[in-house]
Amino acid sequence: MADVAKLAGVSRTTVSFILNNVPDTNIPDATRQRVLQTARELNYMPNAQALNLATGKTMMIALVVRQTSEQMSGDAFAGEFIRGVTGVIEAENYHLVIHAAEPDARESTYGKLVRTHKVDGLLISSPLVNDQEVKLLYREETPIVLHGAPDTQDIPSVDVDNRQGAYMAVRYLIDLGHRRIGHISNAPFSYASSSDRLDGYCQALEEAGIPYDESLVLAGEFTASSGYEPMRALLDLPNPPTAVFVGSDMVALGAMEAIRSRGARIPEDISLVGFDDILYARYTMPPLTTVRIPAYELGRSAGDLMLKIIRGESLPGTRILLPTELVVRRSTIKCPA
Amino acid sequence: MADVAKLAGVSRTTVSFILNNVPDTNIPDATRQRVLQTARELNYMPNAQALNLATGKTMMIALVVRQTSEQMSGDAFAGEFIRGVTGVIEAENYHLVIHAAEPDARESTYGKLVRTHKVDGLLISSPLVNDQEVKLLYREETPIVLHGAPDTQDIPSVDVDNRQGAYMAVRYLIDLGHRRIGHISNAPFSYASSSDRLDGYCQALEEAGIPYDESLVLAGEFTASSGYEPMRALLDLPNPPTAVFVGSDMVALGAMEAIRSRGARIPEDISLVGFDDILYARYTMPPLTTVRIPAYELGRSAGDLMLKIIRGESLPGTRILLPTELVVRRSTIKCPA
DNA sequence: GCGGGTTACTAACGCGAGTTACTAATACCA
DNA sequence: TGGTATTAGTAACTCGCGTTAGTAACCCGC
Incomplete structure (x- = not known):
């Protein structure tokens, strides 16, 4: 900046005023153009470090x-x-x-x-x-x-409206006639996203007059493999669910594997809804119904x-x-x- | 820093020397400890902006x-x-x-x-x-x-050794007895990764004495859907390949869909190798053989x-x-x- | 031709550190 | 006791910019 000032024949202050477009500073257009021109010629770039220090x-x-x-x-x-x-x-x-x-x-x-x-x-x-x-x-x-x-x-x-998303998903299953709907969470329920999604699940059930059955609710933990055991557990129930809402597509992948491992079919034997709409969701077999996060x-x-x-x-x-x-x-x- | 100096009864310079462990500065241990102590008491944190300006x-x-x-x-x-x-x-x-x-x-x-x-x-x-x-x-x-x-x-x-990875993949197919091996790239060949992987493919073929057949080589473009048409084209060949090396798992997903759409089976009718080892690769049907990138x-x-x-x-x-x-x-x- | 207002600037300080050059006080030695 | 090293510090400058306060030079009207 000092270089620009010297070359343009003005003070550093003036250069600063011009480059920052400071108002209420009477600088004639001739000077202004001259300074801008020399700044361009010297390819002047302000030093961000100094600027930071000065401005805070x-x-x-x-x-x-x-x-x-x-x-x-x-x-x-x-x-x-x-x-x-x-x-x-x-x-x-x-x-x-x-x-x-x-x-x-x-x-x-x-x-x-x-x-x-x-x-x-x-x-x-x-x-x-x-x-x-x-x-x-x-x-x-x-x-x-x-x-x-x-x-x-x-x-x-x-955040994304987790409660509303889960509500929509479960509501959709209910509208399809399902009454026995399981839930595998995306993460331990200490996470806000998990508990909010659980809330949405509960709200949809309640609205439809379906009693909450805690044996149908299990926790996943982010990964696909964490969805495997919970799904097996649901399938092993004396009265297994006809649909499961999984709080995460990744976890749903593990759930799908568990379902296949039992020889059950998706969606004929069990309907599955995921959450997130990860890239792979449309390439699973069958393609996964899910809740998209923007x-x-x-x-x-x-x-x-x-x-x-x-x-x-x-x-x-x-x-x-x-x-x-x-x-x-x-x-x-x-x-x- | 000035505060620390004042409270410890020394100059700012001394504080700077002590906090930065500047060598060849004769500061008695008593002073040193006193300054360090007051710095701790004031919870002194250096201002990164000033530090940047000073050090460059x-x-x-x-x-x-x-x-x-x-x-x-x-x-x-x-x-x-x-x-x-x-x-x-x-x-x-x-x-x-x-x-x-x-x-x-x-x-x-x-x-x-x-x-x-x-x-x-x-x-x-x-x-x-x-x-x-x-x-x-x-x-x-x-x-x-x-x-x-x-x-x-x-x-x-x-970078990852793309050539070596592709070589390994194709070499593996050759070792399985395949002689007619197609290739769908991960991206246009103007990308370094694509052309390197093509090189590896060619090298493996050459080593096995298999002539290069350009009708077997097509370009994908990052996405799963970009793998669909090329795979269909390979399957429609009068003498289709028995194995295909796809330069990307995502692209391979599209290829798998194309194969299924033709009623062909993986791997019985056609073997498939991907690249990247994306998280989903182990959950495709069948699970995808691929090249892992660290x-x-x-x-x-x-x-x-x-x-x-x-x-x-x-x-x-x-x-x-x-x-x-x-x-x-x-x-x-x-x-x- | 003198006071007041505008125009067109600039000197100088501050931001919070690192760093160099210098000094006052003490210790040691002959 | 005088001279020299060593010890223990400090004043002052720098980094590159924003910003405030101030000042010369000019113009205008009476």
Whole structure:
């Protein structure tokens, strides 16, 4: 910048004024053009580090994800979510820093990110249920957006409407005539997504006057293999379900294998609905009916909300819930009985 | 830092010396302990922005990915790769910035990242074949590591050994007695990965004395659906192959569908080998024989190489090729004829 | 031809560190 | 006792920018 100033025959201050379009500064057009021209000639690029120090902003936002992210690696969700976030924030000249949170570190490692002024805000995916650090940072006015967190806090958050999605799926099975409907969750019920999906399942049953039978509800744990045993257990019941709502397509893969291993047919003997609409869902045999999650849009919402918070435009306690969509394929059929 | 200095009754310089363990500075242990103690009491955290400006380093590394990344979204590769990179670089206090490259912008957007001192180095995934900007940045001594690039340049790069992986896969089919082996690529042959895998295919054929038949070689394009038509075309040949090596598991899914649509059986009528070992590969029917890519290790290698380059420890022209692994499942069988 | 207002700038400080060059006080030795 | 090393520090500069306060030069009207 000093070079530009010298070459254009003005002070550094003037160059700064011109390049930043500072208002109320009487600079004649001749000078302005001359400075802009020499800046172009010298291919001047502002030093972001100095700019950060002067303005106090880093123009960086961190996406904090769990290290052992079975949730993430299961499908294209992470990639799409990230695409959504970067799409929004890079348009405003922010950048995304990916930060792998230690799975069970005593002291959270992401607090340092904002306390050392490495990033301006935190996008935290699937925070631990009772993470005190998050609440502390929030009270310190750190811009924070949560994803996949329970709704108990007033910290801004985005998520997919898990309850509504599950409700839709189970409601669909009920409409097909099924009355005995099992459920295998995507994850242990301590996770917000699992318990919300269970809620939707229960709500649909209740609305249809079907009593809740806890022997029909079992927990999966992210992976396909975690769906195998629960499904076998359901099939071994004296009065097995005619349909099962699985809280995750990956887990449903294991369930399908279990069904095949028993010689039962999908959907003739048992209807199956998954959740997520992973890429493979349309290539299973038969193609899997499932609930689509708008991962890209979720990323956009998260990024957008973060920018609003940083600009101070956001109301406290904002929670954005994106609707899901039922994708009917061929793993579901009218209840035969 | 000034606060610490004042409270400990020393100058800021002394604090800086102590906290940074600067050698050859005669500071008695009493003073040292006192300063460290007050730093702890004040919960002092260095301001990364100021530190960056002073040292000239940003401690940030950018991962540049294509915006329209069918390659990335196809499976868990991206997530695993990123985990690998962050695992390595965060241990050295570096952070990873994800940057979505405009698909076909006139001027590359990632050059700015390093020219404005936002990041210290560039990890570029699947760069365009003739990206002049990359070469320019490299000549400017920017730390760069390429992934998924052709080997024609002396820019440091990491990749999986595509040629060897393809060779292994085709060699396996040949060992099973197949002589008429088709190939559907993972992407257009302008991509380095596709042409390398084709090379491996050719090498295996040549070694076995099987003449190359160009009617048996067709191009896929990342997605499952792109595998459908090529497979139909192979099946419609007057003398169809008894085995097909598909350069991507996703593409293989489409191929399997095509095979089923013709009423042919896998592997009895046609053996199939994929590439990538996506999560879903073991749940196809039948489970897919494929070539596993070590995505996590690839990420670690990339991060490690980047750190070495930044430290000036790397020899120019370093190219790291990680071996693949053949995963035999049930989509391949001895040639019946 | 003198005061007041505008125009067109610039000097200087601050952001929070790293770093160099220098000094005052003490210790040691002859 | 005088001279020299060593010890224990510090003042001041730098990094590249934003920003505030201030100032010369000119114009206008009376």
